[in-house]
Amino acid sequence: MQKTAFASDNTSGICPEALESFIAANTSNVASYGNDEWTRRACDAIRDLFQTDCDVFFVFNGTAANSLALASLVQSYHSIVCHKLSHVETDECGGPEFFSNGTKLLLAEGEDGKLDVDGIARLVAARTDIHYPKPRAVTITQSTEVGTVYALEEVKAIGAACREMGLAFHMDGARFANAVAHLGVSPAELTWKAGVDVLSFGGTKMGMPVGEAVVFFNHQLAQDFAYRCKQAGQLASKMRFLAAPWVGMLQNNAWxxxxxxxxxxxxxxxxxxxxxxxxxxxxxxxxxxxxxxxxxxxxxxxxxxxxxxxxxxxxxxxxxxxxxxxxxxxxxxxxxxxxxxx
Amino acid sequence: MQKTAFASDNTSGICPEALESFIAANTSNVASYGNDEWTRRACDAIRDLFQTDCDVFFVFNGTAANSLALASLVQSYHSIVCHKLSHVETDECGGPEFFSNGTKLLLAEGEDGKLDVDGIARLVAARTDIHYPKPRAVTITQSTEVGTVYALEEVKAIGAACREMGLAFHMDGARFANAVAHLGVSPAELTWKAGVDVLSFGGTKMGMPVGEAVVFFNHQLAQDFAYRCKQAGQLASKMRFLAAPWVGMLQNNAWxxxxxxxxxxxxxxxxxxxxxxxxxxxxxxxxxxxxxxxxxxxxxxxxxxxxxxxxxxxxxxxxxxxxxxxxxxxxxxxxxxxxxxx
Amino acid sequence: MQKTAFASDNTSGICPEALESFIAANTSNVASYGNDEWTRRACDAIRDLFQTDCDVFFVFNGTAANSLALASLVQSYHSIVCHKLSHVETDECGGPEFFSNGTKLLLAEGEDGKLDVDGIARLVAARTDIHYPKPRAVTITQSTEVGTVYALEEVKAIGAACREMGLAFHMDGARFANAVAHLGVSPAELTWKAGVDVLSFGGTKMGMPVGEAVVFFNHQLAQDFAYRCKQAGQLASKMRFLAAPWVGMLQNNAWxxxxxxxxxxxxxxxxxxxxxxxxxxxxxxxxxxxxxxxxxxxxxxxxxxxxxxxxxxxxxxxxxxxxxxxxxxxxxxxxxxxxxxx
Amino acid sequence: MQKTAFASDNTSGICPEALESFIAANTSNVASYGNDEWTRRACDAIRDLFQTDCDVFFVFNGTAANSLALASLVQSYHSIVCHKLSHVETDECGGPEFFSNGTKLLLAEGEDGKLDVDGIARLVAARTDIHYPKPRAVTITQSTEVGTVYALEEVKAIGAACREMGLAFHMDGARFANAVAHLGVSPAELTWKAGVDVLSFGGTKMGMPVGEAVVFFNHQLAQDFAYRCKQAGQLASKMRFLAAPWVGMLQNNAWxxxxxxxxxxxxxxxxxxxxxxxxxxxxxxxxxxxxxxxxxxxxxxxxxxxxxxxxxxxxxxxxxxxxxxxxxxxxxxxxxxxxxxx
CATH class of the missing domain: 3.90.1150.10 (Aspartate Aminotransferase, domain 1)
Structure with a gap:
């Protein structure tokens, strides 16, 4: 019996479909930094999955995926609305603040670990003077840190509110797969069609050894993001080994x-x-x-x-x-x- | 024939010894974030290799290893002496500046891509007023970006000069293995015995899929470095997959x-x-x-x-x-x- | 009648004693960047006031004084305990987070706008894992944002607790003068003798046109702080005009x-x-x-x-x-x- | 005789016209943070001077003016082209790198301390891969650190080149007055009409006690700049004392x-x-x-x-x-x- 089986989903190993393509990618010399066939295939697979021409970047872990995605939405004197139980607040050791050079997280209450439009609006309205950081983005976790899932209508409502308030909308999808599996809606419906600008699409908890995807549905926000990744120590030289597991997992709906x-x-x-x-x-x-x-x-x-x-x-x-x-x-x-x- | 064989050593795949332990690590549930047996074994193997009780941290890539190591040696208003052809200057997209929040790199000339004591001393002496960043660290690349290797005596001389000038001493060892293989001296001789405070020990170019080790020979400089890694998006949740290849590579001198x-x-x-x-x-x-x-x-x-x-x-x-x-x-x-x- | 008289103490003008020395300082050419007689006299006056050989730096405003002082106590992956109503949290637009490159503020409750030892201890004990920033400093506001004053015993208790928990102790004294006037204790008693490591000593609200003093009672923490000020855009070239008002205000107990x-x-x-x-x-x-x-x-x-x-x-x-x-x-x-x- | 008369223009005192309005501003209570009549008048005077509806912000010193202006033009993974003898490179202790969170300065040669289009183009063309920061801005010093002045045609040529290469154009005008006095052209001609996006307009060296103006000719680049100033410790509470000297100096062409x-x-x-x-x-x-x-x-x-x-x-x-x-x-x-x- 595995007594560590329930400690976290990141105590699990590599899923067979991910391992298979990981090993298949271990052929002879291959172009580095993502200029390879595996990376091209993985990006295309993600674009197919979301039925849109999104910009895809592979980074090493969830803290990086969230922090870099959020940093691309704000400046240091802005703020980001999140739930007080969100991973970005409670378990990333200040990663979002570090990568954004000081952006403040505004903590909302909200039932079942979920933000709601009222909570967001209250925080946004609370301060509108230059002595306090200006709200510029909202991040939700789907599925949440407490094992709940935003209904499609809830995501849409937040997306609409963000548009109205001029806020960018990020989804921390470290467990995006679990949310989609629960809801039975398409990844497209649950993200860009609902107003999400950028998604951290979790690979590790899904069964990969290492690696997450940052998926921009808004091309403008993705501008120069490759530079951001490189500078931040998040560009894998042997990128094929981050990308290949995505090819395996996205085939035949394994994910x-x-x-x-x-x-x-x-x-x-x-x-x-x-x-x-x-x-x-x-x-x-x-x-x-x-x-x-x-x-x-x-x-x-x-x-x-x-x-x-x-x-x-x-x-x-x-x-x-x-x-x-x-x-x-x-x-x-x-x-x-x-x-x-x- | 592999026409990409010579493009870079990071176009190579995973070395058999690294792959073997990577796969061996893929058993059932295992504690995450480095609290596992593979990580313990890998750290011990590195400590054995260097014949000293060093502090070992595994990070994802070379930019991160160098940038985080250097950031732990300086504050934003300090400067770091490096060769003008060094990787930290030419190929990390400002990673060292980013992670240190603005520390300036001072570029030295030097034959065969190597720093020398005179070049360091000249830069250190050039400015001693508060209107210019204060030199606090030196970084050398071993082996260098132009395929040369610092002789043991050269490293020792720089180490002694650093001590004398109150500078910390970092070695970018993305290709440390190649330097050791060339010189035929022990890793201990070439690092802490020669005055190196912290080493970026390259795994990827050596044959691993992903991952480098940051090795502190100076415990004080390693203080809270685990927090630094976590915040910087460099703490792998499934750490065993970063650590296991080190176990394989360090066995039987494979590296x-x-x-x-x-x-x-x-x-x-x-x-x-x-x-x-x-x-x-x-x-x-x-x-x-x-x-x-x-x-x-x-x-x-x-x-x-x-x-x-x-x-x-x-x-x-x-x-x-x-x-x-x-x-x-x-x-x-x-x-x-x-x-x-x- | 002045209908703006009560809006803030920073709506007031320049106090006669401050203005007099400001104007007296406006003689012919004088060495810049603090290498002048007025700056020497002002520093000495502050050292006399605190009856100790403290390190004194003049900066432009309170956000800078607090942010730079705090940044010198922590690294980005640390945290700072403050009251939820403190100025650093509510009115500096994320300045402390910016200058420290992401350090998180931990918000404590506490009656009358004051931190207490229990509140600090609770926050420090709440998280001790690397997934959350590590507490490294405490900051209190004396007098507070809600017009109350820490009793000497309260400051001492916090000072003792900081020592015990390994935390640095900062005092935001934007209204330090008002606290001293209320308590009738000596500046020395209320600061370093009570365990304060560094004080932001407010000049503007006291009656100066511009300028605050950062006073380090701990020489080690002040190391290279002059570089920090310079880099942060807080080194006045015509320093005499920041320093002279201090000379005027500290004479004859005017402050x-x-x-x-x-x-x-x-x-x-x-x-x-x-x-x-x-x-x-x-x-x-x-x-x-x-x-x-x-x-x-x-x-x-x-x-x-x-x-x-x-x-x-x-x-x-x-x-x-x-x-x-x-x-x-x-x-x-x-x-x-x-x-x-x- | 003043033996310090030639050490720097910042050893000089306050010019009579600046002092007069400084003192005139010292009336009873006045709204703080720039919501006052003196600030309004100073901003208007600058807009009149430049014959355009520019955005004006007063900050404390030149390092801040340059660093904040530049930070508003770039992200951390970008680079800024400047002359190797420019003040931002040689005398601001890494301020631009700090405020931009790591942006690299690319150092150009150039006769008489001046950048030229070829030098800029060479640096921009030198690297176009993501392993090196991407050029996003050019900064020139007018007049230069070596006492020379860009001719109007030279500024225009750089402005045109910037437009062509997609670079923002900043002018460090710590001694802008001296340049205008030398050239005899209008401030408008020398700045926005020549393609300058943002100007650091020096007050201190011109005769003020403290303070510089950041003048944006491009409204979009000025977005949220007030927040940036506040967070960076560059918003004066008693703003009237920074603003009033501008009113005095700009009257009757005193500047x-x-x-x-x-x-x-x-x-x-x-x-x-x-x-x-x-x-x-x-x-x-x-x-x-x-x-x-x-x-x-x-x-x-x-x-x-x-x-x-x-x-x-x-x-x-x-x-x-x-x-x-x-x-x-x-x-x-x-x-x-x-x-x-x-």
């Missing part, structure tokens, strides 16, 4: 199937745990993560048995994340150990 | 054997080309790169035949770089095509 | 007498307003600013009569600030207009 | 008369020195500074007599700068001491 599996495992776990006495869901389980309130002795019992998981918001909160590699056996073993600890 | 092969191929190519009428070496061939002056029609003939290579300093200069994967056949084919073009 | 006057005017205003029905103090009046809840129609009536003042925290809150130039007539006129509006 | 006097003193000094045996001009004297090669023993003799001046480019070079306050007696005394030292 979505794998994400659907992770979601299904989370749903199974969520259903089983929620049915237990003394256990309650902290947030609805809509993607691949389950947040539950566990009695303190149960949480301790799990830790004693070697289960790795994050505590969350207070003593009893526990986060269990599923991935492409989570098995039925993993889920059932965890549920059994929770039960036996009650 | 050195592979670098020695690359150097040998360069020497063979260099000897063959230098013997041709009308062809002359621009710099002595001491590592894995050959810089020659080719008659213009020969350069053109090579390009017409599909050979990829960089022009360098003026029309006739050509750079040919060998790697772990360069073959005798590659070398002989290139030489033959040069000959036939004369 | 303290003038601040005492401002405080007295605020007390008079506060007492008069608090005695009115329907009017209540939002915070105790301890320095030169009065915060009251006014009935909405009274606030409107004042505005209709041309009074300029800031609204504060909700509809009814009003801020009235006194300065060296506030007169009894100003105070009485305002009180009369409030009364007539009731 | 130009004063600059003309400085130029005339420099010409007189230049003519007298050039006529001496063993003394030669390093650059033509076109503005208010004289650069001469002095025999080493003469330079030493001057220093022994207490004269303050900068050495320049090698042992014998000496710089003498005149200002609004330089007198005939100053000039003649210096000439006499040079003569007696021969």
């Amino acid at each position: 979505l199937t794998r994400a659907g599996h992770a979601n299904a495992m989370a749903t199974r776990l969520s259903d089983a745990l929620a049915a237990l006495p003394g256990v309650s869901l902290m947030f609805p389980t809509q993607a691949n993560a389950v947040f539950v309130n566990l009695p303190a002795h149960v949480a301790q019992a799990l830790k004693d048995k070697g289960w790795a998981f994050y505590s969350f918001i207070g003593a009893g909160g526990a986060r269990f994340v599923c991935s492409w590699s989570t098995t039925l056996e993993d889920v059932d073993a965890l549920v059994a150990d929770v039960k036996s600890g009650l | 050195l054997t592979r670098a020695g092969h690359a150097n040998a191929m360069a020497t063979r190519l260099s000897d063959a080309l230098a013997a041709l009428p009308g062809v002359s070496l621009m710099f002595p061939t001491q590592a894995n790169a050959v810089f020659v002056n080719l008659p213009a029609h020969v350069a053109q003939a090579l390009k017409d035949k599909g050979w990829a290579f960089y022009s360098f300093i003026g029309a006739g200069g050509a750079r040919f770089v060998c790697s772990w994967s360069t073959t005798l056949e590659d070398v002989d084919a290139l030489v033959a095509d040069v000959k036939s073009g004369l | 303290l007498t003038r601040a005492g006057h401002a405080n007295a005017m605020a007390t008079r205003l506060s007492d008069a307003l608090a005695a009115l029905p329907g009017v209540s103090l939002m915070f105790p009046t301890q320095a030169n600013a009065v915060f009251v809840n006014l009935p909405a129609h009274v606030a409107q009536a004042l505005k209709d009569k041309g009074w300029a003042f800031y609204s504060f925290i909700g509809a009814g809150g009003a801020r009235f600030v006194c300065s060296w130039s506030t007169t009894l007539e100003d105070v009485d006129a305002l009180v009369a207009d409030v009364k007539s509006g009731l | 130009l008369t004063r600059a003309g006097h400085a130029n005339a003193m420099a010409t007189r000094l230049s003519d007298a020195l050039a006529a001496l045996p063993g003394v030669s001009l390093m650059f033509p004297t076109q503005a208010n500074a004289v650069f001469v090669n002095l025999p080493a023993h003469v330079a030493q003799a001057l220093k022994d007599k207490g004269w303050a001046f900068y050495s320049f480019i090698g042992a014998g070079g000496a710089r003498f700068v005149c200002s609004w306050s330089t007198t005939l007696e100053d000039v003649d005394a210096l000439v006499a001491d040079v003569k007696s030292g021969l």
